[in-house]
Amino acid sequence: xxxxxxxxxxxxxxxxxxxxxxxxxxxxxxxxxxxxxxxxxxxxxxxxxxxxxxxxxxxxxxxxxxxxxxxxxxxxxxxxxxxxxxxxxxxxxxxxxxxxxxxxxxxxxxxxxxxxxxxxxxxxxxxxxxxxxxxxxxxxxxxxxxxxxxxxxxxxxxxxxxxxxxxxxxxxxxxxxxxxxxxxxxxxxxxxxxxxxxxxxxxxxxxxxxxxxxxxxxxxxxxxxxxxxxxxx
Amino acid sequence: xxxxxxxxxxxxxxxxxxxxxxxxxxxxxxxxxxxxxxxxxxxxxxxxxxxxxxxxxxxxxxxxxxxxxxxxxxxxxxxxxxxxxxxxxxxxxxxxxxxxxxxxxxxxxxxxxxxxxxxxxxxxxxxxxxxxxxxxxxxxxxxxxxxxxxxxxxxxxxxxxxxxxxxxxxxxxxxxxxxxxxxxxxxxxxxxxxxxxxxxxxxxxxxxxxxxxxxxxxxxxxxxxxxxxxxxx
Amino acid sequence: xxxxxxxxxxxxxxxxxxxxxxxxxxxxxxxxxxxxxxxxxxxxxxxxxxxxxxxxxxxxxxxxxxxxxxxxxxxxxxxxxxxxxxxxxxxxxxxxxxxxxxxxxxxxxxxxxxxxxxxxxxxxxxxxxxxxxxxxxxxxxxxxxxxxxxxxxxxxxxxxxxxxxxxxxxxxxxxxxxxxxxxxxxxxxxxxxxxxxxxxxxxxxxxxxxxxxxxxxxxxxxxxxxxxxxxxx
Amino acid sequence: xxxxxxxxxxxxxxxxxxxxxxxxxxxxxxxxxxxxxxxxxxxxxxxxxxxxxxxxxxxxxxxxxxxxxxxxxxxxxxxxxxxxxxxxxxxxxxxxxxxxxxxxxxxxxxxxxxxxxxxxxxxxxxxxxxxxxxxxxxxxxxxxxxxxxxxxxxxxxxxxxxxxxxxxxxxxxxxxxxxxxxxxxxxxxxxxxxxxxxxxxxxxxxxxxxxxxxxxxxxxxxxxxxxxxxxxx
Numbered sequence: 001x002x003x004x005x006x007x008x009x010x011x012x013x014x015x016x017x018x019x020x021x022x023x024x025x026x027x028x029x030x031x032x033x034x035x036x037x038x039x040x041x042x043x044x045x046x047x048x049x050x051x052x053x054x055x056x057x058x059x060x061x062x063x064x065x066x067x068x069x070x071x072x073x074x075x076x077x078x079x080x081x082x083x084x085x086x087x088x089x090x091x092x093x094x095x096x097x098x099x100x101x102x103x104x105x106x107x108x109x110x111x112x113x114x115x116x117x118x119x120x121x122x123x124x125x126x127x128x129x130x131x132x133x134x135x136x137x138x139x140x141x142x143x144x145x146x147x148x149x150x151x152x153x154x155x156x157x158x159x160x161x162x163x164x165x166x167x168x169x170x171x172x173x174x175x176x177x178x179x180x181x182x183x184x185x186x187x188x189x190x191x192x193x194x195x196x197x198x199x200x201x202x203x204x205x206x207x208x209x210x211x212x213x214x215x216x217x218x219x220x221x222x223x224x225x226x227x228x229x230x231x232x233x
Numbered sequence: 234x235x236x237x238x239x240x241x242x243x244x245x246x247x248x249x250x251x252x253x254x255x256x257x258x259x260x261x262x263x264x265x266x267x268x269x270x271x272x273x274x275x276x277x278x279x280x281x282x283x284x285x286x287x288x289x290x291x292x293x294x295x296x297x298x299x300x301x302x303x304x305x306x307x308x309x310x311x312x313x314x315x316x317x318x319x320x321x322x323x324x325x326x327x328x329x330x331x332x333x334x335x336x337x338x339x340x341x342x343x344x345x346x347x348x349x350x351x352x353x354x355x356x357x358x359x360x361x362x363x364x365x366x367x368x369x370x371x372x373x374x375x376x377x378x379x380x381x382x383x384x385x386x387x388x389x390x391x392x393x394x395x396x397x398x399x400x401x402x403x404x405x406x407x408x409x410x411x412x413x414x415x416x417x418x419x420x421x422x423x424x425x426x427x428x429x430x431x432x433x434x435x436x437x438x439x440x441x442x443x444x445x446x447x448x449x450x451x452x453x454x455x456x457x458x459x460x461x462x463x464x465x466x
Numbered sequence: 467x468x469x470x471x472x473x474x475x476x477x478x479x480x481x482x483x484x485x486x487x488x489x490x491x492x493x494x495x496x497x498x499x500x501x502x503x504x505x506x507x508x509x510x511x512x513x514x515x516x517x518x519x520x521x522x523x524x525x526x527x528x529x530x531x532x533x534x535x536x537x538x539x540x541x542x543x544x545x546x547x548x549x550x551x552x553x554x555x556x557x558x559x560x561x562x563x564x565x566x567x568x569x570x571x572x573x574x575x576x577x578x579x580x581x582x583x584x585x586x587x588x589x590x591x592x593x594x595x596x597x598x599x600x601x602x603x604x605x606x607x608x609x610x611x612x613x614x615x616x617x618x619x620x621x622x623x624x625x626x627x628x629x630x631x632x633x634x635x636x637x638x639x640x641x642x643x644x645x646x647x648x649x650x651x652x653x654x655x656x657x658x659x660x661x662x663x664x665x666x667x668x669x670x671x672x673x674x675x676x677x678x679x680x681x682x683x684x685x686x687x688x689x690x691x692x693x694x695x696x697x698x699x
Numbered sequence: 700x701x702x703x704x705x706x707x708x709x710x711x712x713x714x715x716x717x718x719x720x721x722x723x724x725x726x727x728x729x730x731x732x733x734x735x736x737x738x739x740x741x742x743x744x745x746x747x748x749x750x751x752x753x754x755x756x757x758x759x760x761x762x763x764x765x766x767x768x769x770x771x772x773x774x775x776x777x778x779x780x781x782x783x784x785x786x787x788x789x790x791x792x793x794x795x796x797x798x799x800x801x802x803x804x805x806x807x808x809x810x811x812x813x814x815x816x817x818x819x820x821x822x823x824x825x826x827x828x829x830x831x832x833x834x835x836x837x838x839x840x841x842x843x844x845x846x847x848x849x850x851x852x853x854x855x856x857x858x859x860x861x862x863x864x865x866x867x868x869x870x871x872x873x874x875x876x877x878x879x880x881x882x883x884x885x886x887x888x889x890x891x892x893x894x895x896x897x898x899x900x901x902x903x904x905x906x907x908x909x910x911x912x913x914x915x916x917x918x919x920x921x922x923x924x925x926x927x928x929x930x931x932x
Contacts, residue, residue: 060330116325119326149390150387154383157374
């Protein structure tokens with residue numbers, strides 16, 4: 001019961017599971033939050049001692065309830081990896097205002113919901129980590145990313161506001177700018193000519209996330225970028 | 234009827250009226266959009282030939298209807314100044330997810346609603362201007378601006394996506410980063426020790442907005458910043 | 467003798483002459499600085515009342531002497547357009563440390579030399595403008611621009627330091643990010659497939675520079691970008 | 700003789716020694732480069748198996764000679780930490796063009812000299828790391844940092860150009876943005892009211908540098924920032 005607790009918000013076959021595996025391997029009790037409760041249990045069952053919780057980040061009540069349940073089941077949360085995301089691809093003609101609003105809800109407002117739910121637990125412990133998985137799109141809007149980029153830009157801004165407020169409370173908020181395609185079955189299918197070197201490996205991203213949570217408080221990063229060595233950027 | 238048409242979205246006693254006055258003075262037919270229809274008519278009555286229209290930028294149907302009415306009343310729109318904004322001040326403890334969502338709705342989704350409503354008119358004309366009034370907060374999140382900064386960051390991203398797509402169609406989208414306090418009665422009341430030189434004058438901002446709409450297409454700006462000469466930045 | 471004085475530092479057939487023409491047309495006495503004194507007189511002879519001065523921005527003594535001479539010939543300088551530049555194209559393997567140093571000397575140290583030479587004159591007048599012609603490369607380094615981009619990044623930093631210090635003294639320092647190819651004979655020759663719409667017109671850039679010097683002090687820009695409407699950015 | 704070789708360029712009592720100690724502890728042969736050859740030997744003598752070399756980064760010949768000597772003494776270099784720096788503090792009135800040029804020479808041109816000297820060795824090995832110790836000043840110029848900020852801005856640009864070119868050759872170039880005061884005797888003396896939590900510890904910075912050299916090539920960072928958790932930024 002005294003093992004530290006990590007929560008992965010937004011678990012799928014790629015990054016989410018890699019984060020969960022890494023924290024489990026390092027001795028953490030791991031809680032997996034996902035929109036799809038059925039899928040959730042399937043993921044949790046693959047990791048020793050992990051548990052799944054409902055995690056629709058657009059639902060404040062559900063997020064609050066799940067973090068309360070995690071605290072009573074596993075103890076107060078020390079680390080959250082915010083991996084929820086949503087991509088609606090298209091330009092101003094192809095997407096609706098609702099698409100844009102949905103992207104900002106999942107990426108930015110969801111992050112605020114999770115922060116508000118977990119802060120009392122981290123403050124109770126006297127420290128914590130909130131690592132947000134972002135994207136290069138946060139830094140620039142392009143025609144086909146009018147919704148995704150805005151969601152990520154808002155998310156990065158929220159993360160920065162949180163980092164500046166919470167740093168002095170020893171709660172480390174960091175933003176990871178993923179700049180490239182992640183090595184997933186569905187990404188490979190979309191990029192048939194790409195080779196293995198063209199993708200970010202989820203385990204390598206997990207390594208960076210883990211490293212952020214190990215930084216000495218005298219030298220915390222707010223933002224790091226990650227891309228394959230071959231990437232043209 | 235052949236005078237060009239400018240729409241000011243978000244009219245209040247400061248910038249909005251200054252924009253309206255400037256475009257009216259330059260020979261434009263001016264439409265004023267505001268959330269508050271009663272106030273709207275009072276503003277419109279101060280400007281020769283101006284008309285007020287309902288303009289709640291969070292309401293897609295109302296925005297669509299107002300732009301349709303403007304076209305039938307005044308002709309196709311050439312220039313929009315997007316001046317809608319909303320500021321909920323406070324940090325993660327003081328604000329709610331709804332505050333954040335509301336800021337992003339007014340600043341970013343509202344901009345997309347207006348763009349979608351006006352694009353057919355600008356495309357019909359073969360050119361147009363969409364000038365967005367932004368803020369320095371778009372570039373950085375701070376503890377007390379968790380909602381405002383995220384709304385402005387998302388707005389800037391949307392504007393950039395629009396600019397990159399629409400430039401080649403001769404529709405000029407630009408973002409004005411206001412960095413400082415605007416000279417309004419309520420701002421003066423909040424900063425009693427400040428002198429006249431500490432504020433941005435709405436007429437000077439209007440001058441910059443007008444200048445953006447006059448740029449030759451071989452040298453368009455996407456982003457300009459504006460601040461008082463005395464500002465410490 | 468009471469006409470205001472503008473100095474164009476770095477005059478060639480493109481931007482420099484367009485700046486000179488614009489300020490002359492607006493009633494300024496214009497001084498043209500160039501590395502090549504012979505060429506200098508040929509340029510000056512094309513503009514009514516303009517005079518040429520030696521202007522090697524890498525030579526502190528020459529810059530100091532030319533600004534002293536301008537003051538005694540034409541009166542104290544009100545506006546400087548810093549258009550000196552130098553591009554050594556190539557990557558780390560193709561260029562030498564001397565190429566890099568030369569780029570930084572012309573772009574950044576030269577700007578400081580000119581600022582130091584002209585500041586007493588502007589301070590004497592109680593106001594002034596120093597407009598720096600920069601480039602998109604200031605914002606990002608790329609393999610083939612290791613020297614040019616570093617020179618422009620350093621230049622932008624110097625301009626920002628100057629702007630923040632001198633704004634309260636009513637001396638307006640601004641940085642113009644040129645993002646695209648300028649319409650010159652030699653650029654056209656290098657891009658044979660490009661059409662007229664693909665280039666920035668020097669007169670349009672001059673219009674933006676002029677506009678910066680006309681901004682009301684309550685709403686000064688530090689940075690504006692300029693690119694052709696068709697540019698893919 | 701088969702231990703990997705790390706070169707610390709710019710060794711002093713703070714970061715430089717911390718980097719050297721870290722790489723030595725991890726099994727590297729360490730070469731220390733410093734402007735002051737006498738001091739150099741004193742530092743090297745504190746680290747098992749380390750050697751000092753003359754390292755005035757403003758002298759191309761000396762840098763080339765030292766890297767050639769390192770290769771013949773220790774073998775081809777795998778990792779360089781570029782820690783050379785120079786700060787001339789003051790504004791445009793207080794500093795000279797020579798101060799600015801000197802800062803850019805040490806920070807940016809020196810980095811290019813070192814890159815050119817070490818590249819053949821890294822290319823021969825098929826991989827390498829070049830970690831550059833930067834500063835927050837790289838991102839913004841301020842009145843009192845007209846020379847330092849420009850030097851760091853140019854340095855960051857050079858690093859970015861190198862990173863984009865060399866990544867595909869498996870040579871990892873990264874830039875570390877130090878944002879805060881480092882815990883050194885002389886910094887403490889300058890900030891008598893600061894507590895231990897207000898400073899970056901050299902060992903913590905060394906940890907971040909080490910981590911960058913361990914990143915999997917599928918997820919390399921170009922830029923990370925580091926600051927004390929209490930920092931107001």
